[in-house]
Amino acid sequence: MNAAEHSTLTPGDRTTRTVGAKRVTIGDVAARAGVSKSAVSFVFNNRPGVSAAARERILRAADDLGWQPSARARALSRSRTQAVGLVIRREPELLSTDPFFPLFMAGVEIGLSEQNYSLVLQVVKDQHGERDAYERLARESRVDGVFLTDVRAGDTRPRDVGALGLSVVVVAPEEADTEADVVIGMDDAAGVRRAVHHLHSLGHRHIGHVMGVPGYVHTEARRRAWEDTLDELGLPVGPVVTADFTGSSGARATHELLDLPRPPSAIVYGNDLMAIAGISAATDRGIRVPEDLSVVGFDDIPLAPYIVPPLTTVRQNVVAWGTAAAQTLVALVEGKEPPEIRLPSVEFVVRGSTGPTRHRRPS
Amino acid sequence: MNAAEHSTLTPGDRTTRTVGAKRVTIGDVAARAGVSKSAVSFVFNNRPGVSAAARERILRAADDLGWQPSARARALSRSRTQAVGLVIRREPELLSTDPFFPLFMAGVEIGLSEQNYSLVLQVVKDQHGERDAYERLARESRVDGVFLTDVRAGDTRPRDVGALGLSVVVVAPEEADTEADVVIGMDDAAGVRRAVHHLHSLGHRHIGHVMGVPGYVHTEARRRAWEDTLDELGLPVGPVVTADFTGSSGARATHELLDLPRPPSAIVYGNDLMAIAGISAATDRGIRVPEDLSVVGFDDIPLAPYIVPPLTTVRQNVVAWGTAAAQTLVALVEGKEPPEIRLPSVEFVVRGSTGPTRHRRPS
DNA sequence: GTGAAAGCGCTAACAT
DNA sequence: ATGTTAGCGCTTTCAC
Numbered sequence: 001m002n003a004a005e006h007s008t009l010t011p012g013d014r015t016t017r018t019v020g021a022k023r024v025t026i027g028d029v030a031a032r033a034g035v036s037k038s039a040v041s042f043v044f045n046n047r048p049g050v051s052a053a054a055r056e057r058i059l060r061a062a063d064d065l066g067w068q069p070s071a072r073a074r075a076l077s078r079s080r081t082q083a084v085g086l087v088i089r090r091e092p093e094l095l096s097t098d099p100f101f102p103l104f105m106a107g108v109e110i111g112l113s114e115q116n117y118s119l120v121l122q123v124v125k126d127q128h129g130e131r132d133a134y135e136r137l138a139r140e141s142r143v144d145g146v147f148l149t150d151v152r153a154g155d156t157r158p159r160d161v162g163a164l165g166l167s168v169v170v171v172a173p174e175e176a177d178t179e180a181d182v183v184i185g186m187d188d189a190a191g192v193r194r195a196v197h198h199l200h201s202l203g204h205r206h207i208g209h210v211m212g213v214p215g216y217v218h219t220e221a222r223r224r225a226w227e228d229t230l231d232e233l234g235l236p237v238g239p240v241v242t243a244d245f246t247g248s249s250g251a252r253a254t255h256e257l258l259d260l261p262r263p264p265s266a267i268v269y270g271n272d273l274m275a276i277a278g279i280s281a282a283t284d285r286g287i288r289v290p291e292d293l294s295v296v297g298f299d300d301i302p303l304a305p306y307i308v309p310p311l312t313t314v315r316q317n318v319v320a321w322g323t324a325a326a327q328t329l330v331a332l333v334e335g336k337e338p339p340e341i342r343l344p345s346v347e348f349v350v351r352g353s354t355g356p357t358r359h360r361r362p363s
Numbered sequence: 364m365n366a367a368e369h370s371t372l373t374p375g376d377r378t379t380r381t382v383g384a385k386r387v388t389i390g391d392v393a394a395r396a397g398v399s400k401s402a403v404s405f406v407f408n409n410r411p412g413v414s415a416a417a418r419e420r421i422l423r424a425a426d427d428l429g430w431q432p433s434a435r436a437r438a439l440s441r442s443r444t445q446a447v448g449l450v451i452r453r454e455p456e457l458l459s460t461d462p463f464f465p466l467f468m469a470g471v472e473i474g475l476s477e478q479n480y481s482l483v484l485q486v487v488k489d490q491h492g493e494r495d496a497y498e499r500l501a502r503e504s505r506v507d508g509v510f511l512t513d514v515r516a517g518d519t520r521p522r523d524v525g526a527l528g529l530s531v532v533v534v535a536p537e538e539a540d541t542e543a544d545v546v547i548g549m550d551d552a553a554g555v556r557r558a559v560h561h562l563h564s565l566g567h568r569h570i571g572h573v574m575g576v577p578g579y580v581h582t583e584a585r586r587r588a589w590e591d592t593l594d595e596l597g598l599p600v601g602p603v604v605t606a607d608f609t610g611s612s613g614a615r616a617t618h619e620l621l622d623l624p625r626p627p628s629a630i631v632y633g634n635d636l637m638a639i640a641g642i643s644a645a646t647d648r649g650i651r652v653p654e655d656l657s658v659v660g661f662d663d664i665p666l667a668p669y670i671v672p673p674l675t676t677v678r679q680n681v682v683a684w685g686t687a688a689a690q691t692l693v694a695l696v697e698g699k700e701p702p703e704i705r706l707p708s709v710e711f712v713v714r715g716s717t718g719p720t721r722h723r724r725p726s
Numbered sequence: 727g728t729g730a731a732a733g734c735g736c737t738a739a740c741a742t
Numbered sequence: 743a744t745g746t747t748a749g750c751g752c753t754t755t756c757a758c
Contacts, residue, residue: 026751038729039728040752048727068502069503070504072435103458105486119483120481139431140431140434141435247668250669273669280670280671283671305610399745399746401744401746402743404736412744436734439737439752
């Protein structure tokens with residue numbers, strides 16, 4: 001009946017009509033179940049007001065017809081898309097090596113699919129593209145909320161994006177103090193603290209740091225943790241070199257540190273990629289790891305155990321982080337109270353790239 | 364006026380109304396420009412039938428009001444979402460190490476954003492989840508088309524998903540013979556062929572292979588290229604071990620090969636991760652790379668140059684691949700002729716992990 | 727508890 | 743060339 005209507009009203013229908021009239025609608029389901037459209041709608045939105053018997057028939061009819069509410073129509077009438085956005089800004093080199101995003105996305109998916117939300121992804125290469133992406137996502141009403149990553153100190157994006165009418169969840173280390181609705185954070189600092197303690201207990205007294213791109217909250221959180229821990233241990237704050245998370249920058253930074261009049265006996269890197277490049281750089285100069293130099297990374301990429309020597313590093317549960325962020329964002333979008341988040345704590349993985357100092361007395 | 368209408372007609376409006384009436388619609392723009400809604404619609408869809416003057420006024424009005432067509436409403440009335448889907452099925456370990464997806468997605472974005480399409484992403488962990496994902500994407504009408512990756516020989520997904528009414532672009536090496544609308548392929552085989560030739564010219568006569576998860580088109584394409592090339596060169600087909608693209612499987616496979624009565628003097632791996640783990644495994648046994656064993660990877664991950672020794676490997680332009688796939692899918696969705704695709708050819712990157720054989724005469 | 731009808735904001739026939 | 747109008751498929755009052 002509805003189908004007949006269609007073929008009458010839209011004779012120019014271009015959709016693949018293999019067998020005749022196609023798209024099943026709520027009307028078809030209602031007709032088949034012998035109820036009104038609103039009854040069907042009520043059932044599919046877990047609303048009261050439908051008798052158990054009718055409910056049964058409706059579900060059966062929908063199943064028979066293979067019907068499911070159209071997200072398109074639903075989005076329009078509810079003014080909500082039931083989708084959230086993630087904009088990734090990243091340089092090509094880092095893109096394919098960054099262990100964060102794939103895991104984070106996987107985690108987000110878990111949290112999102114529980115609630116039947118979709119993830120709209122956008123990869124951009126610069127800040128300009130990022131602004132545009134958020135603008136478009138908001139103006140076109142493609143998503144109800146977004147995740148904000150790679151947060152900088154004093155980042156204005158939370159406010160900007162919020163002004164666009166989107167819900168926002170900021171994904172950053174706990175230290176981040178941004179004017180955001182909600183921050184979901186991991187404890188980067190704890191990992192670095194454990195790394196420094198580990199090196200200290202191996203007898204290292206001169207511990208350097210290679211940091212990532214300055215300005216990012218996670219870069220600074222790691223650097224500060226390194227600094228503070230040295231301080232707590234009564235050690236002088238060792239040399240620090242700024243890099244940018246890429247392998248080449250890590251290699252260069254390592255050479256800089258080793259060129260120092262008094263090079264450090266251990267280096268804590270802002271990520272694994274730089275640490276591995278650092279090992280390579282040291283090896284090139286005939287400096288052995290860990291005999292002459294101890295190296296600690298950050299991330300625990302899957303390759304870390306297969307580096308020679310295997311890399312000592314810090315591991316976060318990024319998947320859990322993503323799931324928590326997703327659950328929170330969905331709650332925000334729906335105006336509910338965000339769930340209590342309890343993230344697993346950081347792990348410190350000791351492998352072969354760290355060892356006792358040769359020339360100094362162990363602690 | 365339109366605003367007044369709204370506040371009358373939808374008194375229960377729950378949207379964030381900070382200052383009063385909110386959402387700007389096409390009606391507001393039309394009113395401001397002194398034309399009808401269809402005129403506005405025509406302008407924003409690049410359709411003829413609007414005078415230059417009116418067009419000007421309309422664009423001005425839209426800009427003043429900060430208006431842009433709502434993707435939600437548009438999707439409903441056009442029966443097209445202007446979004447495409449990508450479903451990623453991957454094990455956790457491989458997820459964060461797979462160099463393919465991030466680059467592919469970045470490429471897809473380039474192709475998509477040209478046409479103002481969005482990417483809906485879904486990460487699933489098993490085949491069951493994958494089926495569900497496609498079903499949902501189709502039934503909820505969330506996307507107009509999808510990319511299919513990780514294709515297996517005789518894969519039925521192209522047909523299955525096509526039956527759901529979605530356009531499909533299959534992303535796989537050229538060899539793939541699947542019943543798909545369109546296959547966008549790279550030439551994996553060419554890379555492996557060059558690798559084998561390179562090893563041959565270094566004097567290697569006994570060349571092994573560590574392959575990835577059996578059944579995938581790209582796994583088989585690489586294995587067959589290795590085999591065929593050995594054949595062409597008149598060399599015996601060396602030993603091959605099946606692995607699964609993970610580091611641990613690569614290490615295990617390497618041990619297996621080296622345990623052979625007559626171990627190969629060179630090994631071609633199905634990806635870099637396994638190759639690097641292979642180097643680590645060899646090193647553990649006191650076998651030096653490349654002096655005692657030459658190693659070739661596949662992918663050229665950003666870490667490849669920083670491995671000790673730096674990894675010789677095959678590089679594809681995955682970003683270009685993604686862009687081509689996206690352009691093709693959009694064309695398919697819109698019923699246009701897909702553009703002629705011209706993918707850059709494979710590169711073979713010689714670094715330190717391959718060297719001349721010691722005991723045999725060079726070619 | 728159930729059904730009718732008015733939107734949600736845009737597109738596309740159709741009429742002018 | 744411009745305006746009118748009927749959908750797109752669902753949600754949600756509001757009477758019955």
